[in-house]
């Protein structure tokens with residue numbers, strides 16, 4: 001009997017000790033690589049707004065930044081040339097303007113090495129590798145769409161077409177962009193994308209997806225063509241959208 005109570009006491013003691021020592025478990029970090037730089041946009045100003053905006057909303061983020069090729073729209077980001085460059089990260093965020101890059105081999109390798117590591121594509125990232133020769137097909141398949149041009153810069157209304165989706169639940173049903181934006185004309189879908197928001201283009205007289213998600217053979221890709229001006233990166237609605245896209249992409 002004595003042994004029994006001793007055992008119970010020991011057990012209770014152990015439980016108490018564990019409870020006292022047990023700090024709330026730290027969630028695993030989300031290792032993010034932000035690749036940014038390129039032409040047409042103020043990536044210098046966007047970078048801190050983006051990294052701080054995401055970290056404020058997803059505190060687990062540990063961000064590494066590769067910022068190269070400002071105002072060089074054909075720059076080849078050096079890390080993409082390294083074998084296995086994506087393997088050390090949980091997510092790659094692309095905020096780039098490399099729309100004059102034409103190296104098809106470079107783009108094919110970029111996509112090949114990306115497989116297995118989720119992506120978030122912001123605005124001109126969708127346009128970044130579209131001029132690859134002889135074919136930009138690997139990039140179109142990865143991003144989910146083919147877009148070669150955008151309508152003239154203006155404000156427009158973004159319509160939430162998936163309000164019950166976790167990414168879109170905090171996004172207004174209709175949101176007038178508070179700054180001017182470029183509506184990317186989506187000419188073709190390359191894959192089974194799930195459109196999350198759309199906007200009407202007055203020049204093309206058609207709706208175009210401006211936020212979507214899809215799964216490319218097991219690799220999650222979240223994309224938005226919104227994010228031309230620095231002012232967009234100061235909007236809670238926009239940063240919340242990106243943060244939700246990050247969480248979906250890494251399944252957290």
Ligand SMILES: [Zn+2]
Pocket residue numbers: 040041123124182227228
């Ligand atoms: Zn732009």
